[in-house]
Amino acid sequence: MKFTFAPDTRPLEGITIKRAIHRGGFxxxxxxxxxxxxxxxxxxxxxxxxxxxxxxxxxxNLKHPNLVTIFDIRQDAERDHWIVMEYVGGQSLHDAxxxxxxxxxxxxxxxxxxxxxxxxxxxxxxxxVHRDLKxxxxxxxxxxxxxxxxxxxKFISESRxxxxxxxxxxxxxxxxxxxRGRYGREVDVYSLGIMLYEMxxxxxxFEGESAGEILMKHLTAEPDLRLLPTPLRxxxxxxxxxDPERRIHDVETLQxxxxxxxxxxxxxxxxxxxxxxxxxxxxxxxxxxxVRPQAVAGAAAAAVGAGMAAAAAATVNTAPxxxxxxxxxxxxxxxxxxxxxxxxxxxxxxxxxPVRWMLTGAFLLAGLRxxxxxxxVAQGLAIGWLAWWMFGRRGKSQPxxxxxxxxxxxxxxxxxxxxxxSQSADSRNPQSAAAGRRLDSTLIVPQQLSAVATATGTAGAxxxxxxxxRPVAQRQSRPTELTPDTVRTFTFSQRxxxxxxxxxxxxxxxxxxxxxxxxxxxxxxxxxEAVYFGTATLLAAWPLLLISKLWEGRRGESLLRRFGLGVxxxxxxxxxxxVAEFLLLINSPVPSGIFLVDSExxxxxxxxxxxxxxxxxxxxxxxxxxxxxLLFMLRRWWLQADNFRAARFRIGTSILTLIVGGxxxxxxxxxxxxxxxxxxxxxxxxxVSSVWTPPELRDR
Amino acid sequence: xxxxxxxxxxQETAIVSAGQSDNFFLWVxxxxxxxxxxxxxxxxxxxxxxxxxxxxxxxxxxSRRHARFLRQDDSWFLLPLQSCAVGGRAVTGxxxxxxxxxxxxxxxxxxxFRIPSVLSASARLDFLSGHQPRLSLSGVLxxxxxxxxxxxxxxxxxCPGWPxxxxxxxxxxQLLCRSRMPLTLADAPLPDQQDLxxxxxxxxxxxxxRLEPGRTNSAV
Numbered sequence: 001m002k003f004t005f006a007p008d009t010r011p012l013e014g015i016t017i018k019r020a021i022h023r024g025g026f027x028x029x030x031x032x033x034x035x036x037x038x039x040x041x042x043x044x045x046x047x048x049x050x051x052x053x054x055x056x057x058x059x060x061n062l063k064h065p066n067l068v069t070i071f072d073i074r075q076d077a078e079r080d081h082w083i084v085m086e087y088v089g090g091q092s093l094h095d096a097x098x099x100x101x102x103x104x105x106x107x108x109x110x111x112x113x114x115x116x117x118x119x120x121x122x123x124x125x126x127x128x129v130h131r132d133l134k135x136x137x138x139x140x141x142x143x144x145x146x147x148x149x150x151x152x153x154k155f156i157s158e159s160r161x162x163x164x165x166x167x168x169x170x171x172x173x174x175x176x177x178x179x180r181g182r183y184g185r186e187v188d189v190y191s192l193g194i195m196l197y198e199m200x201x202x203x204x205x206f207e208g209e210s211a212g213e214i215l216m217k218h219l220t221a222e223p224d225l226r227l228l229p230t231p232l233r234x235x236x237x238x239x240x241x242x243d244p245e246r247r248i249h250d251v252e253t254l255q256x257x258x259x260x261x262x263x264x265x266x267x268x269x270x271x272x273x274x275x276x277x278x279x280x281x282x283x284x285x286x287x288x289x290x291v292r293p294q295a296v297a298g299a300a301a302a303a304v305g306a307g308m309a310a311a312a313a314a315t316v317n318t319a320p321x322x323x324x325x326x327x328x329x330x331x332x333x334x335x336x337x338x339x340x341x342x343x344x345x346x347x348x349x350x351x352x353x354p355v356r357w358m359l360t361g362a363f364l365l366a367g368l369r370x371x372x373x374x375x376x377v378a379q380g381l382a383i384g385w386l387a388w389w390m391f392g393r394r395g396k397s398q399p400x401x402x403x404x405x406x407x408x409x410x411x412x413x414x415x416x417x418x419x420x421x422s423q424s425a426d427s428r429n430p431q432s433a434a435a436g437r438r439l440d441s442t443l444i445v446p447q448q449l450s451a452v453a454t455a456t457g458t459a460g461a462x463x464x465x466x467x468x469x470r471p472v473a474q475r476q477s478r479p480t481e482l483t484p485d486t487v488r489t490f491t492f493s494q495r496x497x498x499x500x501x502x503x504x505x506x507x508x509x510x511x512x513x514x515x516x517x518x519x520x521x522x523x524x525x526x527x528x529e530a531v532y533f534g535t536a537t538l539l540a541a542w543p544l545l546l547i548s549k550l551w552e553g554r555r556g557e558s559l560l561r562r563f564g565l566g567v568x569x570x571x572x573x574x575x576x577x578x579v580a581e582f583l584l585l586i587n588s589p590v591p592s593g594i595f596l597v598d599s600e601x602x603x604x605x606x607x608x609x610x611x612x613x614x615x616x617x618x619x620x621x622x623x624x625x626x627x628x629x630l631l632f633m634l635r636r637w638w639l640q641a642d643n644f645r646a647a648r649f650r651i652g653t654s655i656l657t658l659i660v661g662g663x664x665x666x667x668x669x670x671x672x673x674x675x676x677x678x679x680x681x682x683x684x685x686x687x688v689s690s691v692w693t694p695p696e697l698r699d700r
Numbered sequence: 701x702x703x704x705x706x707x708x709x710x711q712e713t714a715i716v717s718a719g720q721s722d723n724f725f726l727w728v729x730x731x732x733x734x735x736x737x738x739x740x741x742x743x744x745x746x747x748x749x750x751x752x753x754x755x756x757x758x759x760x761x762x763s764r765r766h767a768r769f770l771r772q773d774d775s776w777f778l779l780p781l782q783s784c785a786v787g788g789r790a791v792t793g794x795x796x797x798x799x800x801x802x803x804x805x806x807x808x809x810x811x812x813f814r815i816p817s818v819l820s821a822s823a824r825l826d827f828l829s830g831h832q833p834r835l836s837l838s839g840v841l842x843x844x845x846x847x848x849x850x851x852x853x854x855x856x857x858x859c860p861g862w863p864x865x866x867x868x869x870x871x872x873x874q875l876l877c878r879s880r881m882p883l884t885l886a887d888a889p890l891p892d893q894q895d896l897x898x899x900x901x902x903x904x905x906x907x908x909x910r911l912e913p914g915r916t917n918s919a920v
Contacts, residue, residue, distance in 0.1 A: 007729075007901055007910040008901070008910065018733065020730055037835070039836060089832075
């Protein structure tokens with residue numbers, strides 16, 4: 001690390017530089033001693049532009065034990081500005097976090113929180129907002145927490161030149177509205193929330209390979225709160241609320257609610273509150289003995305002389321007019337969020353598995369039988385939802401699912417969004433220039449965010465500084481969950497065994513599902529129709545199983561896979577059509593009612609490429625082929641059969657498949673009741689019968 | 701030696717004549733500052749307004765002559781002159797210090813004694829209780845023959861981010877430095893056997909440190 005000034009130089013009269021401390025976002029920081037022997041920190045602001053120092057001067061006379069004191073602002077012979085400030089000798093929060101990679105003991109979290117809250121609260125009380133809170137800016141000197149770099153972030157927004165020097169480290173803690181140029185004190189609440197999350201879990205909630213990706217997650221992704229004990233989730237959710245109006249409004253409230261939640265957990269304060277396991281949900285409620293003993297701490301860390309900061313101020317320019325109404329709104333949002341969370345928790349954790357399965361079956365049958373799922377209202381809802389699912393989710397790359405596990409599939413949507421497979425991004429060069437481009441091309445991002453993102457992206461060319469948060473590559477080295485995305489190696493015989501086991505099970509499952517549909521609904525009226533239904537289900541499920549087991553654990557382009565499945569669907573459809581003809585269900589004097597198509601569909605009965613999809617109200621073989629082709633293409637079936645899928649059976653996945661089946665039937669056209677039920681049956685058979693490894697038994 | 705990377709030959713240079721000063725400050729950019737003592741007998745005590753007597757004067761409620769650190773062969777001992785404890789146990793006579801021993805002086809001052817490297821008898825004192833000399837230090841180094849500065853945790857001065865280590869060692873009356881990294885002095889390659897007793901700023905790839913002679917205290 002190179003610094004401009006050598007030890008033992010005197011850039012300012014009466015002050016001798018002794019050593020460099022670090023290079024931060026705004027310039028170099030030196031440890032220096034005055035002629036009388038006073039220790040100070042000198043921060044060199046690298047710009048000779050018309051820097052706005054009004055904000056810095058605003059902070060000159062602020063006195064609070066939890067804020068790094070600014071003594072003076074001086075200019076050297078080169079007309080560079082120096083901030084002379086209190087030297088803080090202790091550890092920074094950034095250093096402390098590195099000692100506790102799996103989360104800090106709760107008592108330490110509370111100590112940091114108390115100091116930060118006091119300092120920030122003082123600042124907010126004087127109408128100032130920090131806006132650049134991050135662990136590298138927080139210090140603990142002899143047990144006293146001190147917040148540094150007060151107000152310096154002003155330079156980010158006001159001078160493009162200075163924005164270039166901003167590092168990616170800052171982005172992890174930046175509130176979403178900062179991108180829109182909005183700076184209320186909620187910005188600090190958000191950053192504090194991020195730091196609390198990091199102190200608890202050892203990682204920031206939004207990680208990414210580039211500044212642009214992280215910013216995007218701040219704007220759109222929901223934080224994964226499942227690592228936290230249940231009582232703390234609601235607090236962190238309220239602190240990390242995207243909309244500043246709905247966020248917790250001041251740091252005091254955040255501290256108070258956090259303390260109450262910690263007390264509610266009943267966890268011992270000497271330990272971190274986080275158990276890094278997939279089963280954290282099961283472990284937490286009321287089982288403190290399951291908490292892992294405190295990770296090895298106290299490894300002698302390099303006693304890094306801490307850097308510090310100070311300077312410009314940012315006035316609160318957004319005193320929310322609707323403050324009175326906003327608070328109850330936030331509370332209400334919290335309540336509903338909590339209710340949904342507890343319902344989900346009840347379903348996932350409290351219900352015994354057999355009951356859950358039986359209820360699932362009952363719901364499905366009731367839905368099918370009542371015709372609710374195939375009614376026009378349901379279809380309308382489904383069309384809207386499907387449209388959102390396909391087009392409206394841009395930017396939300398990691399949909400969290402209902403099973404309690406995060407899906408990490410870099411599938412079609414993700415590739416589409418970023419135009420590249422994210423895993424292949426070069427982790428050694430995390431802030432690729434592509435970051436800015438990605439953002440520019442995304443319509444929902446305001447211009448200002450693009451500017452910030454481009455700037456931060458450019459800053460990536462600089463070497464990572466010691467005082468910045470850990471490099472991205474290191475952050476991602478933490479143990480991650482094994483998902484269908486995990487690349488695994490199978491021998492051919494293993495694949496064969498998996499496939500044959502699953503296919504034999506599929507036979508049995510298909511019989512059960514068919515029986516359920518035959519006995520439980522009015523869709524299938526005769527035994528022949530039931531036989532046909534079972535056969536068609538198997539004809540579709542078997543190839544899907546075979547192909548899925550072939551692709552399992554391999555890296556593959558989602559789009560190509562969908563195309564392959566589509567081709568396979570053409571064949572499956574033709575076979576199903578032939579079977580239907582063979583069973584005299586279509587093209588016979590007395591065709592079966594289940595094949596009667598009541599609408600002309602979106603395609604209508606046009607003779608596409610000279611082939612009719614509909615003949616006399618019944619689908620032709622071509623119709624069958626087209627239906628299965630689209631059905632196979634529109635779902636990522638291989639994920640339903642992967643042995644690393646999140647749960648053995650997920651009702652949401654099957655219902656989505658049912659809806660997709662209904663949609664396709666409307667498009668092709670194909671009988672909707674039969675089409676959606678078939679899609680549902682294939683999904684159920686696929687999920688239930690394919691081999692599945694529980695998360696705790698997974699390895700590569 | 702602890703070093704891992706290249707096969708470059710070790711370069712050595714005298715940087716401080718030991719005759720000039722028996723202690724020096726080691727200012728390491730981005731890491732911290734240590735006071736290094738090249739003596740076998742050191743006095744620790746309270747700082748005084750005039751006529752400083754202690755080698756390590758702390759701003760703390762102690763006697764001016766509170767205890768002495770003694771080195772005999774490759775072992776360090778604490779000789780208490782006032783109330784002292786080692787490892788939580790009050791001591792009155794000369795006590796052997798082990799790696800990791802916690803030393804308590806008076807009621808309040810706590811220090812950690814470390815011998816980080818098995819290759820050297822040099823020791824390090826870390827301040828646990830926040831009591832410091834007037835200029836705050838990252839720690840005090842009690843140098844026997846060698847000091848290791850480098851990226852490894854068993855170096856006396858652990859410098860994360862340094863590509864390789866630097867060894868400071870004493871030979872006869874001189875303090876020498878060697879490293880496999882190319883070190884420069886005032887932007888020129890480090891000359892051999894250079895007397896740099898007025899202080900030296902050494903730079904290498906991604907690192908810079910300064911040796912500053914300290915005051916010599918003969919009041920013991």
